[in-house]
Structures are given as C-alpha cells and as structure tokens.
Amino acid sequence: MLVALLAVAAWPLARTVWFSLTDATLADLGAARFVGWDNYLAYRDGEWFGVLTDPVWWRSVRNTLWFVLISVSLETLLGLITALVLLARIPARPLLQAAVLLPWAIPTIVSAKMWGWLLHDQFGLVNDILLSVGLIARPLAWTADPDLMLGAVIVADVWKTTPFMALLLLAALHTLPRDCYEAARVDGIHPVTVFFRITLPLIRPALIVAVVFRALDALRIFDLIYVLTPNSEYTMSMSVYARQQLVDFQDVGYGSAASTLLFFTIALCTTLFLMLSRPTQGGKA
Amino acid sequence: MSRGLSRAGLYLLAGIIALAAAFPFYYAAITSLKSGDALFSMDLLPRQWHWDNYVAIFAQQPFATTIVNSFWVATGVVSVSLMLGLSAAYALSRNRFRGRRLLMMTILGVSMFPQVAVLSGMFELIRWLGLYNRIGGLMLSYLIITLPFTVWVLATFMRRLPREVEEAAIMDGAGPLTIIWRIFLPPLMPAMFSTGLLAFIAAWNEFLFALTFTLTHEQRTVPVAIALLSGASEYELPWGHIMAASVTVTVPAVVLVLIFQRRIVSGLAAGTGT
Incomplete structure (x- = not known):
C-alpha cells in the first residue's frame, strides 16, 4: 500500500516540484533544463517575470479565495438548516433525505451542465422566472457577465455540496445526548436558546471538521469552473490557471510552478488545521 | 397555536x-x-415524450463505449483500492509503531491533495509506462484519490472491532492473511461495501485526470464526454443531447444512492472522523 501511495502521490508530486524549476514543455519533457526560480520570480533586463508577477495568477488566487469563503459559508448555513430539518420527526423523512442526497450523487460535470442550462441567458429557466416575477427587466448573462459569473459558480457549487455538509452535521446531531434536551424542555427553555446554548457547542468539533474538509476541497476546485464558465479569467481558480499553463499553453515548467504554489497553500492550511485540532483529538485517543 | x-x-x-x-x-x-x-420553451411538464436525444447520443456519438470505459475504470480502481486498503488498514489499526499517527495524518493529507499538483508528474509517469490515452492510466491515477480515503475509513471501522477473536486466532497459529480474510472480512463487509461505493462514485465522477490523460473519443470517460459534447457548429450547443447524456449517467448513480442511503451516510461520517 505504501509503495502504491508513493508511486501515485509522492513521486508525481516530487516530479512536479522539479519541473517547476525547469523550462520543460509538454511536447518534450525530457529536454528540460534547470532554470532555478525563474518560473516563480525572475528579474531580467529591468523587468520582473514569473508566476508571482502575473496579474492573471493573482486574479485566480483572489477568485479562489472569494469562492471558498462565500460558498463554504453558505454551505455551512444551509447544511445546518437541512440537517436540523432532517433530524425533526416529520412524515416522509426518508423521501426528503433521498432528495437531499440527489445533488451529491450527480457528477459535478453533469451539475455544471445542468446549471449552465438553467442559467442560460436566452433560454434559461432562471431568467424566465425572474423576468415574469418582475425582479429583472432584461435577461441576465449569468455565465458570461463578469459581475455575475462567480455568483453562478457559487450557486452551482452550493447546490452540489450542501448535501455533504448536511449529512456530516446530521451524523453529529445523531450522537448528541437526549437528556440535555429533556432537561431543557422541563425547564421550559425556548428552542432557539436551546440551539445556541446546547446544540451548537456540542456539534462544534464536527462542524469545524466539516468546514475544514469543504474548504480544502473548495480550494482546489477545477471541474465546475472549467465547464460552467470556460476560459474566463473572471472565475479562473488556481487549479484552472495551472492546468491552462500546463496543457493548453504546454508550458510545464510555469504550470508546475503554479501547481506547486497551490499545493503549498493547501498544505499550509492542512497543517494549521491539524495543529489547531490536536488538543480536541488528544482527549479522545 | x-x-x-x-x-x-x-x-x-x-x-x-x-x-x-x-x-x-x-x-x-x-x-x-x-x-x-x-x-x-420553458414548460415544467413534459408535453410530449421524445426519445430522439437518447437515440442520438448512442447513434451519433460513441457514448456506449464511454459508459463501458467509465465502468471498467471505476470497477478496477475500487477493487485495487479495497484490496490494498484492507491490508493497509489492518497494519495501521493493529500494530502500534512509532509514527503511526503521523502516517495516518499523511494519508489523510494525501486525500486533500490538489489533483493539479501531481498533474505534470503523473503525466510523465503515465507516458513512461505507456499508459497515455489508455484506461489503465486513469486507473493508476485515480488511486491517489480513492486509496487514502479507503484506508482511512477501513482503519476507522477496524479499530471498533473487538481484539479477542483476533487474539484467539493468533494463538491458534493463524497468519496475518488468514486473520484478514477469515476474521476481519466478514464483520467488515458493510464497511467495505460503503467505502467501495463511495470510491466508485468518486472514480465515476472524476474529471481533471480523465480530461488530461485521454485523447481520443474511444478512451474517454463519461464526464469528459459530456463536457466535450458539441453541436454541428461552434455556436450551437446541443442542450437536448447534453441533458439526455446527463440523465443517462446519473440515473444509475442515483438508484445506487437511494438503495444504499444509510451505508453512504455512515461511510461519509467515518471518512472525516466525525
């Protein structure tokens, strides 16, 4: 197992880092020459070069961070609401849970296409509804207007991944002790107070884990953006940027530099999370 | 009131x-x-039932081949991950050795890898093995997605199993393989099943590697085929075909999910340690 993991994870990663220090191109990987930090940052003839000077790269960093911040917050909020509703004893609950699982089971590409169709500027249902309700005066180009594109990506992502959040939180809610709630009811405490004083503190560890997982996953987003808003720097994420350099522009060195930067960003976040979560886990082990 | x-x-x-x-x-x-x-027209109820789009994707595009490709890739990845994952989970959950916690954390870390970070290295590896534009290349690269997660979930489940039976088996002279096969596998079957299902869905849905490591229609997997479906001209997107293809590949996944709801929920929960 370790050998397999080394072969498919550690080795390619090491090669990527190496490529990022060379001038490799996709057509001829073997001819790569070592160029040091040139792909990251270089100063030549009075001008700066490299990924770190590329405004498109910084744009993609900004896009990714906004995307992560907004969509993970929305997913957490909506996921929590969904989990609480799923916890309540209502008729047809299995049916509701099945409906909630649906977006999760759908391939991301399919959901990207579906939202592309719903948000279509001329024939999309969303524009049609908004027009007939009178909220907008003319059709909006959700997937082409620079101001709206990131919003469209976020909507599609929230739809797709809220179920994941809801299920994790539901699992946490199921483990809560009942006697606290009984006591609270006997004392006649308002349900909202109960939620903020009992439920929320108790599921906090699970909530943090779920948020971190989603955030790390959202940081590397690629497929949704690639399909829903192709080739637009207004929504380009760090992964999309790196792949474009690597494959479309065939510049393996430069693209590898970008992916290495993304890798270290995520590694840093993961390490921080592990260090912060250690005290809570130490209690259990 | x-x-x-x-x-x-x-x-x-x-x-x-x-x-x-x-x-x-x-x-x-x-x-x-x-x-x-x-x-x-934006009708919310179907006024007529036309199957033209479904006929078209199978007749005009090699969509059937695509589905078969996806199926083989996902099945292959699931079998390999489960086999490797089971033995690794056994080693990790039963042996106390130095750095075990670190190793577990590394494995969890790998599952958070941005795929694009290994893209160029993986590309080189796959070309070197002669697997470029073959579904074998996809199977190999998908292990990076499914393996860490399989190990993690199976180790979580395995730790909950009682030690007594295993100790009795060791006393009777059973080797590690016999123990895994005869003692662990039966109670772990539900866990194996839900992990396998999750790994299958992950492999079925993967896009970045499938897009980069395949070249021709005949080797593509479902997500790539759908993403690259194009119409007669550059400006015409065949929405009917795209939706038909989407529904075709989603229905099996949805049916699986609906049947095995409970198992998926428990698998997901174990996967994040909550």
Whole structure:
C-alpha cells in the first residue's frame, strides 16, 4: 500500500516540484533544463517575470479565495438548516433525505451542465422566472457577465455540496445526548436558546471538521469552473490557471510552478488545521 | 397555536429543501425529452415524450463505449483500492509503531491533495509506462484519490472491532492473511461495501485526470464526454443531447444512492472522523 501511495502521490508530486524549476514543455519533457526560480520570480533586463508577477495568477488566487469563503459559508448555513430539518420527526423523512442526497450523487460535470442550462441567458429557466416575477427587466448573462459569473459558480457549487455538509452535521446531531434536551424542555427553555446554548457547542468539533474538509476541497476546485464558465479569467481558480499553463499553453515548467504554489497553500492550511485540532483529538485517543 | 405554526413552518422548509435539491435534475430530465424548438420553451411538464436525444447520443456519438470505459475504470480502481486498503488498514489499526499517527495524518493529507499538483508528474509517469490515452492510466491515477480515503475509513471501522477473536486466532497459529480474510472480512463487509461505493462514485465522477490523460473519443470517460459534447457548429450547443447524456449517467448513480442511503451516510461520517 505504501509503495502504491508513493508511486501515485509522492513521486508525481516530487516530479512536479522539479519541473517547476525547469523550462520543460509538454511536447518534450525530457529536454528540460534547470532554470532555478525563474518560473516563480525572475528579474531580467529591468523587468520582473514569473508566476508571482502575473496579474492573471493573482486574479485566480483572489477568485479562489472569494469562492471558498462565500460558498463554504453558505454551505455551512444551509447544511445546518437541512440537517436540523432532517433530524425533526416529520412524515416522509426518508423521501426528503433521498432528495437531499440527489445533488451529491450527480457528477459535478453533469451539475455544471445542468446549471449552465438553467442559467442560460436566452433560454434559461432562471431568467424566465425572474423576468415574469418582475425582479429583472432584461435577461441576465449569468455565465458570461463578469459581475455575475462567480455568483453562478457559487450557486452551482452550493447546490452540489450542501448535501455533504448536511449529512456530516446530521451524523453529529445523531450522537448528541437526549437528556440535555429533556432537561431543557422541563425547564421550559425556548428552542432557539436551546440551539445556541446546547446544540451548537456540542456539534462544534464536527462542524469545524466539516468546514475544514469543504474548504480544502473548495480550494482546489477545477471541474465546475472549467465547464460552467470556460476560459474566463473572471472565475479562473488556481487549479484552472495551472492546468491552462500546463496543457493548453504546454508550458510545464510555469504550470508546475503554479501547481506547486497551490499545493503549498493547501498544505499550509492542512497543517494549521491539524495543529489547531490536536488538543480536541488528544482527549479522545 | 404557535406549535401548529412552527410545525407548518417546518413542513414548508422541508418542502423547499426537497424542491431545491430535486428540481434542477427534474428540469434536466424534462429537457432531455424535448426535441426541436420545444427545447426552448420553458414548460415544467413534459408535453410530449421524445426519445430522439437518447437515440442520438448512442447513434451519433460513441457514448456506449464511454459508459463501458467509465465502468471498467471505476470497477478496477475500487477493487485495487479495497484490496490494498484492507491490508493497509489492518497494519495501521493493529500494530502500534512509532509514527503511526503521523502516517495516518499523511494519508489523510494525501486525500486533500490538489489533483493539479501531481498533474505534470503523473503525466510523465503515465507516458513512461505507456499508459497515455489508455484506461489503465486513469486507473493508476485515480488511486491517489480513492486509496487514502479507503484506508482511512477501513482503519476507522477496524479499530471498533473487538481484539479477542483476533487474539484467539493468533494463538491458534493463524497468519496475518488468514486473520484478514477469515476474521476481519466478514464483520467488515458493510464497511467495505460503503467505502467501495463511495470510491466508485468518486472514480465515476472524476474529471481533471480523465480530461488530461485521454485523447481520443474511444478512451474517454463519461464526464469528459459530456463536457466535450458539441453541436454541428461552434455556436450551437446541443442542450437536448447534453441533458439526455446527463440523465443517462446519473440515473444509475442515483438508484445506487437511494438503495444504499444509510451505508453512504455512515461511510461519509467515518471518512472525516466525525
């Protein structure tokens, strides 16, 4: 197992880092020459070069961070609401849970296409509804207007991944002790107070884990953006940027530099999370 | 009175959630049954049932081959991950050695890898092995996605199993393989099943590697084929075909998910240690 993991994870990663220090191109990987930090940052003839000077790269960093911040917050909020509703004893609950699982089971590409169709500027249902309700005066180009594109990506992502959040939180809610709630009811405490004083503190560890997982996953987003808003720097994420350099522009060195930067960003976040979560886990082990 | 009101509110909320979750897929299914100009009218109920789009994707595109490819890739990845994952989980959950915690954390870390970070290295590896544009290359690269997660979940489940039976087996002189096969596997079957299912869905849905490591129609997997479906001209997107293809590949996944709801929920929960 370790050998397999080394072969498919550690080795390619090491090669990527190496490529990022060379001038490799996709057509001829073997001819790569070592160029040091040139792909990251270089100063030549009075001008700066490299990924770190590329405004498109910084744009993609900004896009990714906004995307992560907004969509993970929305997913957490909506996921929590969904989990609480799923916890309540209502008729047809299995049916509701099945409906909630649906977006999760759908391939991301399919959901990207579906939202592309719903948000279509001329024939999309969303524009049609908004027009007939009178909220907008003319059709909006959700997937082409620079101001709206990131919003469209976020909507599609929230739809797709809220179920994941809801299920994790539901699992946490199921483990809560009942006697606290009984006591609270006997004392006649308002349900909202109960939620903020009992439920929320108790599921906090699970909530943090779920948020971190989603955030790390959202940081590397690629497929949704690639399909829903192709080739637009207004929504380009760090992964999309790196792949474009690597494959479309065939510049393996430069693209590898970008992916290495993304890798270290995520590694840093993961390490921080592990260090912060250690005290809570130490209690259990 | 206020109780009744809050009940009503709860039902309303449940209704909204169900609608929001299911509607986009319903609308895609409706669209896939329309043909010609009807595609651009926004009916919420199907007025006629046209199967033209479904016929078209199988007749005009090698969509059947694509589905078979996806199926083989996912099945292969699941079998390899489960086999490797089981033995690794055994070693990790039963032997106490130095750095075990670190190793577990590394494995969890790998599952958070941005795929694009290994893209160029993986590309080189796959070309070197002669697997470029072959589904074998995809199987190999998908291990990076499914393996860490399989090990993690199986180790979590395995730690919950009692040690006594295993110790008795060791006393009777059973080797590690016998122990895994005869002692662990039977109670672990549900866990194996849910992990396998999750790994299958992950492999079925993967896009970045599939897009980069395949070149021709005949080797593509489902997500790539759908993403690259194009119309007669550059400016015409065949929405009917896209929706038909989407529904075709989603229905099996949805059926699986609906049948095995409970197992998926427990697998997901174990996967994140909650």
